[in-house]
Amino acid sequence: MANNADQQLIQQTLNGDSRAFAQLVEKYQEYVFTIVIRMLKVREEAEEVAQDIFIKVYESLSSFKGESKFSTWLYRIAYRKALDQIRKNKNRVQAFELMEELTEDKHVLASNPSEVMEEQERNQRIKQCIHQLGHTEAALITFFYFDELSIKEIASITELSEDNVKVKLHRSRKKLYDLMKRQAVLSENLRNHGQTI
Incomplete structure (x- = not known):
C-alpha cells in the first residue's frame, strides 16, 4: 500500500x-x-x-x-x-564522469579527521567501482543496498522474476567485490611504490 x-x-x-x-x-x-x-x-x-x-x-x-x-x-x-x-545511446560513445555521491553516510559521525578522510576515500572507491558495473548491475546494487528495497520490490521495478533478481544481485555483488579488491590491491601497490621513491 x-x-x-x-x-x-x-x-x-x-x-x-x-x-x-x-x-x-x-x-x-x-x-x-x-x-x-x-x-x-x-x-x-x-x-x-x-x-x-x-x-x-x-x-x-x-x-x-x-x-x-x-x-x-x-x-x-x-x-x-x-x-x-x-x-x-546504444551506438554513441558516452563520456563518463564521476558519479554523484552514493549517499551521505548518516551512520558514521567520525570526530577524528583521519576517520573522516578514510570514510570519504572508502566512499570514493565504492563509487568508482559501481561506476564500472553495467547499468542493470549498478541499479540492482543501488536498489538493494542503498535504497534498501526488498527483492520483491526490485522484481516489481525491473519486471524480472524474484529468482532472477537474486541471481543477478549475487553476480553484481561478486563483481563489485572483485572490482573493490582489485582497486585495493592497486592502491596498496601505488602507496608502496610511492614510499620507495
Whole structure:
C-alpha cells in the first residue's frame, strides 16, 4: 500500500495543488537521480532524464492505484526511462564522469579527521567501482543496498522474476567485490611504490 503521506500529496496534486507535487519531487528527486546517474554514467544526460521522469510521473499520477508503495511505482518509471535512454545511446560513445555521491553516510559521525578522510576515500572507491558495473548491475546494487528495497520490490521495478533478481544481485555483488579488491590491491601497490621513491 502507498505511504499515507505520499497518498495525501498525490490526492492534493490530482486536485490541482502544484505545491503538493513539488513536495513529492523534493522528497524523491535525489533517489531518482542516483538511480539514473548510475545507469547512464553521464551527469548532464542523467539530469535531463530525471526531469523527464518527473514529467512522466505527473502525467501518469492518476493511473497510480496505490497497490504498491509510491516509491516502487516511481522507481519503475525511472528504471524504464533510463533503459530507454540507454537504448537511444546504444551506438554513441558516452563520456563518463564521476558519479554523484552514493549517499551521505548518516551512520558514521567520525570526530577524528583521519576517520573522516578514510570514510570519504572508502566512499570514493565504492563509487568508482559501481561506476564500472553495467547499468542493470549498478541499479540492482543501488536498489538493494542503498535504497534498501526488498527483492520483491526490485522484481516489481525491473519486471524480472524474484529468482532472477537474486541471481543477478549475487553476480553484481561478486563483481563489485572483485572490482573493490582489485582497486585495493592497486592502491596498496601505488602507496608502496610511492614510499620507495
